[in-house]
Amino acid sequence: MDLSGRTVFIVGGTSGIGRELARRFAAAGSTVAVGGRDARALSELAAEGLGTVSVDVTDSGSVAAARDAVLARFPELDTVVTMAGAMLLEDLRDPAHFEAARTTIDTNLIGTIRTIDAFTPHLVARGSGTFITVTSGIAFLPFPPMPTYAASKAAVHAYSEALRAQLDSTGVGVVELVPPAVATSAQEQVNPHALPLGDFAQEVMDLLAQEPTPREILVKGVLMHRWAERDGTYDDLVAQRSQALAMLPGRTA
């Protein structure tokens, strides 16, 4: 896709990967709006010249209000990125994990569906545009300390596939961004070896710029996760990643 002339709304653009991609889309010449709950982060991004809107993807009314605000200011909107996500550790031996599970599904899966539903009529009516959904290498290769996170991202992968098929011939495409571990604040307690954010974002922008746009944005660092089952490495890698269960409070490997 041409990254220089798009009008992009990144839901979950107030920090981490979303904020970095927002800045890079803007630097490439696109018009960019970001959404999130953090008012301070939103005002800092507004000061950089980005459009900003407050949105909580766990609240349908908030998503609808954000949609209306974005379309009023940016009627040419052609790209919606469903970046909002929660990455929570859970100990499944402790039933108290349930609240984390509920938050994870409500944010990562239902939040994605709420956002897509809000913008589908607009994109279909204009006859062109792109949804960029966000999954994870963990959608394809579980990371046992984050079970509901893995389930949510596997679900968003499946949903993205079905959405692409349902939007076929409308002119609206669906691109799935599949990050590996990337060094954002969400990763601090989980993975000190995560990919530097700038390196990851550069690879993502290079892949997005390809024509035609790949259906899945797979940086080199995620290929081992994405293709583990195909490559026969899945069982060994899951066993290896299970050692990380020691990071749960009260557990040993």
Ligand SMILES: NC(=O)c1ccc[n+]([C@@H]2O[C@H](COP(=O)([O-])OP(=O)(O)OC[C@H]3O[C@@H](n4cnc5c(N)ncnc54)[C@H](OP(=O)(O)O)[C@@H]3O)[C@@H](O)[C@H]2O)c1
């Ligand atoms: N970093 C990684 O290693 C990694 C790997 C694979 C996939 N991912 C995925 O990439 C995405 C971004 O992750 P990140 O590492 O950049 O995390 P991050 O820095 O914590 O950013 C998360 C973003 O989601 C927004 N968000 C969370 N809950 C929200 C809600 N209820 N309503 C609206 N916005 C909400 C946050 O905004 P507010 O706080 O302002 O609401 C923030 O902008 C997530 O979907 C994550 O699962 C990350």
